[in-house]
Amino acid sequence: MRLYLIGAGAIAHTHAEAAAKLREPVELRVADPSDAARTAFLAAHPSARAFRTAEEMLASEPAAPGDIAVVATPPAFHSGPARAAARSGRNVLCEKPLAMSVAEAEEMLRVATEHGMLLGSCSTRFRGLPHTEAVKRVLASGALGDVYSLTFVTKWPRSRAxxxxxxxxxxxxxxSQSGGGVVMDWGPYDMSTLFDILRPTAVEVTDAWIAQPKTGADPTDIVFDTESHAGATLRFGTADGIVHVAFERASATHGEEFARAELSGTLGSLRWTPFDSQQPVHLRTDRDGEPHEEVVEPPERDDLTIFDRPLLHFVAAVAGEPSLASLGRDAVTEFRCLRAIYEVAATGRPARVEVGG
Ligand SMILES: NC(=O)c1ccc[n+]([C@@H]2O[C@H](COP(=O)([O-])OP(=O)(O)OC[C@H]3O[C@@H](n4cnc5c(N)ncnc54)[C@H](O)[C@@H]3O)[C@@H](O)[C@H]2O)c1
Structure with a gap:
């Protein structure tokens, strides 16, 4: 298999390391206009072939079935290279956030579809973790009864990219380069996890806010216009009814560090710590009129890191195997929900996103 990395920065290194864990041997190609980035990449992966531009790299040899291009550039440079890669006959796995705008994301999907290529999103970095799989298993068992609410909060006091x-x-x-702050940086993982757990048919953002708490470390010599704290209330329409989601994310807050997910149903609730916390999942039910709590046994942990997961999910999807990849319309829908958070925060009016449309 051949892997074409567009961008040779921090995250490109992790994709190359993930490629080394695949069953089949992988030939690495990489494109980056930065001499320093190319040099550092080649030092870590000497067998790779390096190019200055994506265009040069994609035109250097004919596409072969199973080729994958990974777009690992800042978000302002996702859409153009992703479309170029699809036009060249490569399946495209794009870093998160998928794009800068809904229009860009739709255009990426249109071009990929037109050329018969898969478009995937790296928003799946936290899919497949034991605690999420345990939550999905309990939910599917019906042990929670009718599920009606989910609190999904991760707040870190100082963790701004x-x-x-x-x-x-x-x-x-x-x-203008990142598309936004914590909603674009961490929101893709949260939305991807919410979609994986709740499998919505429609999502409505009923209220949302974004904020930039001030700190002594705020840069003053560059543009700094991104939010580092955001929240939204969302209604996830599912096959079994509405789940009301209270979502909050912070990479800077004057509040305390706090990470908690709690899914409530008429017969029980599940509580866990989002992110790759490796913390247990707690199931609470009723026993003879009293609350009863037990720890849910998670599936065995594999030896993959969160950085391995997007590529491994996507490679499986390209091979036609079952996978946790977020592909095509689903990837764009998750991204639309994130952009809807900004829209609702700006207008104060609810926004609805149909899944699959
Ligand atoms: N750093 C992380 O921990 C991390 C984690 C998950 C996802 N991501 C995502 O990965 C993407 C890249 O982030 P990063 O941290 O690797 O950034 P980075 O700043 O480390 O590297 C980005 C690289 O892209 C190159 N580049 C810019 N325009 C290019 C173009 N048109 N063609 C080829 N190369 C180009 C730059 O020269 C730079 O070397 C972003 O979408 C980010 O959200 C980063």
Missing amino acids: GIEYQPASRWFLDS
Whole structure:
């Protein structure tokens, strides 16, 4: 299999490491205009062939079935390279957030479909973790009864990409390059997890807000216009009814560090810690009129890291195997829900996203 990495920065290294864990041997190609990024990439992966531009790389040899291009550039440079890769006959796995706008995402899907290529999103980085699989299993068993609400909150006091995390990549802080702040950076994983658990048929964002808490570490010499704290209330329409979702995410907050997911139904509730917390899942039910709590045994943990997962899910999908990949219309729908959070925060009016349309 051949893997074409567009961008040779931090995340491209992780995709190359994931490729080494695949069953089949992988030939690596990489394109990045930065000499420093190419040099560092080749030092870590000496067998790779490096190019200055994606166009040069994609035109360097004819496409073969099973070729995969990974778009690993800042979001402002997702759509163009993704479309070019699909036009060249490569399946495209795009980093999160999928694009800068809904129009860009739709155009990426249109071009991929027109050329018979799969479009996947790296929003699936946290899919397949034991705690989420345990939640899905209990939910499917019916043990929770009619499920009506989900609280999904992860707040970190100081974890902003471009400041506390990966400070060299300042583009995270400029919405004209990143598409937005924590909703574009962490929201894709949250939305992808919510879709995996709840399998909605429609999503309505009924209220939303975004904020940029001020800190002594805020840069003043560059554009810094991205939110680092956001929240939304959403109605997930599912085959079994409405699930009301209270969502909150912070990469900077003056509040306490807090991470909690709780799914409530008429017969029981599940509580777990989102992210790759490795914390247990708790099932609470009623026993003779009293609350009863037990720990749900999760499936065995595999040796994959969260950084391996997007590529491995996507490779399985390209091979036609069952996978947790987020593909095509589903990937665009998840992204539409995230953009809807900004729209509702700006207008104060609810927005509805149909799944599959
Ligand atoms: N860093 C992380 O931990 C992380 C985690 C998950 C996802 N991501 C996502 O991965 C993407 C890239 O982030 P990163 O952290 O690797 O950024 P980075 O700043 O480390 O690297 C980005 C690289 O892209 C290159 N580039 C820019 N335009 C290009 C183009 N047109 N063609 C080829 N290369 C180009 C830059 O020269 C740079 O080397 C973003 O969408 C980000 O959200 C990053």
